[in-house]
Amino acid sequence: FLPVKTGSKDEIGKLSASFNQTAINLRKMLKDREAFAVRAAHELRTPIAKGRIAAQMDTGEYGELYRKIFKNLDIFTDELLKVHKLKNTDEATNEKFSAETVLTTALDRVFIESEEEIVVKFENDFLIEGVFEYAVIIVRNLIENGLKYKTENPLEIIVENRTIKTSNAFSQNTQNNYGGYGIGLKMCEEIAENFGWKLIGDFSIDRAVFKVEF
Numbered sequence: 001f002l003p004v005k006t007g008s009k010d011e012i013g014k015l016s017a018s019f020n021q022t023a024i025n026l027r028k029m030l031k032d033r034e035a036f037a038v039r040a041a042h043e044l045r046t047p048i049a050k051g052r053i054a055a056q057m058d059t060g061e062y063g064e065l066y067r068k069i070f071k072n073l074d075i076f077t078d079e080l081l082k083v084h085k086l087k088n089t090d091e092a093t094n095e096k097f098s099a100e101t102v103l104t105t106a107l108d109r110v111f112i113e114s115e116e117e118i119v120v121k122f123e124n125d126f127l128i129e130g131v132f133e134y135a136v137i138i139v140r141n142l143i144e145n146g147l148k149y150k151t152e153n154p155l156e157i158i159v160e161n162r163t164i165k166t167s168n169a170f171s172q173n174t175q176n177n178y179g180g181y182g183i184g185l186k187m188c189e190e191i192a193e194n195f196g197w198k199l200i201g202d203f204s205i206d207r208a209v210f211k212v213e214f
Contacts, residue, residue, distance in 0.1 A: 126162050
């Protein structure tokens with residue numbers, strides 16, 4: 001928010017001052033929330049690492065499930081810290097990498113219960129310019145959201161015309177809650193804007209489509 005400049009002491013001046021104070025409070029609240037999330041991510045890294053080690057040693061019925069859960073938690077905290085770094089430093093150096101590599105890496109970091117959950121339609125590969133890890137973060141979160149809110153299998157992933165797109169059946173009742181596991185779609189949008197990419201979402205009667213244009 002940009003402060004409203006006014007030197008008057010009438011009702012408009014009072015309203016402007018109130019607006020400015022609200023903007024300051026909101027900005028502070030958002031910074032405090034982000035700082036808390038980053039501190040929490042740092043604090044969680046050690047117990048998550050210990051949990052992954054313990055899960056690797058578990059040969060019981062739920063051992064594989066525990067390994068996947070701790071892997072997802074590890075990815076979540078890592079993403080949160082990387083996004084915080086992107087927003088607070090100028091160290092990102094662009095490189096070129098393929099859409100196929102981004103999608104393959106993103107899928108490897110997603111918790112999939114059955115192969116029937118996802119169908120990939122790979123029309124053509126293309127090169128992306130930016131930072132590889134941040135492209136993976138966006139695509140992984142799009143996939144996680146599709147898996148979370150789909151009402152039936154499969155989630156479709158389409159790679160074509162310099163875009164990676166997810167398409168899934170969904171209920172209108174879940175549209176307002178369509179947010180996301182991990183850093184969420186809003187944070188993905190901020191990452192995309194940082195690199196000149198574009199994140200687009202569209203809801204039809206019974207399908208949710210999200211795509212990132214590179």
